Amino acid sequence: ARPVPTPADESGEVVAWLTQYGYLPPADPVTGQLQTWEAVTNAIRVMQRFAGIPETGIPDDATLALIRMPRCSLPDVLPEKLPKRKNGRLWRKR
């Protein structure tokens, strides 16, 4: 089953948060907003696994609660540990 899309206002917050803490790469100035929801879903899963909450792949209440928790500003996934590309689709070479 495909995950249920999140409301637009929350999805922006979630994507920004995932990017800030290293789960998604920074938006490419060329591709702009072309982050696919598959990438976002995977990033959410990684984030949920790291946080020790159920891996639903959607920004459920537990995920949103974590996103709004006070925290350290450093990323959880350090830049050098991000995958360079994924299936040739998400992080294409310039």
Next chain:
Amino acid sequence: RKSRGRRSVGLAWTKRNISWKVKTYPREAQLSRETIRALTHYALKVWSEAAPLTFHEVGGPSADISVEFLRLDHQDGYPFDGPGGMVAHAFFPGDPQRAGHVHFDSDEDWTFRSPDDYGTDLFAVAVHEFGHSLGLAHSPSKHSIMRPYYQGPVGDPLQYQLQADDHVDIQRLYGSRVLHSTEKPEASSLLPDPPSLPHDFPALRSEKEFPDRCSSSIDAVAQIRGETFFFKGQYFWRLTHGRHLTSLRPALSAAFWRGLPRSLGKVDAVYERHTDHRILFFSGPLYWVFKDNGVEEGFPRPVTDFGLPQGGVDAAFSRPHDRKTYFFKGGLQWSYDEATGRMDEGSPTHTALRGQLPTPVDDMLSGSDGEVYAFKGRQYWKLERHSLKLETGYPRSIARDWLDCSGELYPPPSAPT
């Protein structure tokens, strides 16, 4: 085991003796500066108890680990966002420009021993951030202090110990701490024990005991072996030749100068006698003579030995170039010839300071190149070395110019001293 391997970023300090300093403090804080420094000390100690690291506080401008309280965008790529959200960050040892920088959001309600929902526990966050400063990344373990989410207070700073995972991770970077029988304690012999944290939040026992160098007047100042010592109550601050404070925290005078009574409330004057480099302490009707930091036999003795009044002196300073020591009491001044061991004829006279400075002065100091300073309250004046006439541009702040208080001084300088 695999997850543990991800925890460190693979870079560590090459040195094991690491200096630290709290560079700036929150503007409107519930916690005093002393509390913040004490919590910093204990947060670092958590790591040094697990790994062969020692941390020491320094007063100079540079430190390996520098702690700052900053707000909003502070130009490091990690802007703060007001209360909540991002509360702190620290840079890894491998960061060429920013290694050792630890930033706390000044807009948080930083607390200590306070209920969970009342604010953000500074000690818990500090232990986490110092983990980054030492090379640890975030951990997925719910019990790790390196979990990225703030999870509330972690308990008593004096009792707190790292969880097993954190213990292993820091030891992967620095090895384990092995105490040899010959190993000396980490603290410098000059420093008193770190301030202890009592349970009666928010008061700290240390705050009651230790004078605050940024707001205190001083009792006496002396130049000894080229270093400058500021005395207040039972404590002193020490400045090296380059006028760098050896520690922001004052040391107990009686612990360093062995033989000075611990019950001594304060000293009136201290100077190094240039004829034999003995160090003389004056307090009320008595004086002590020290060879290095041990008292000579037969002391204390009455100050009347010098021909001084029984009640003691306000200030004293010794000048190598004329081998004289000048004593001050109220509006009077005595000139003592160290070579002959006698008071100069005509002493006492009305002090040359009369009309120039508020009297009595707290103390006077003859600097290494002959300059003379007078200290009163929280201010000091520079005097022309021969005539003792005031130089222009004074008074200036003792705290700012000597005691490394760069921030806003309190009470404000306009307040009566």
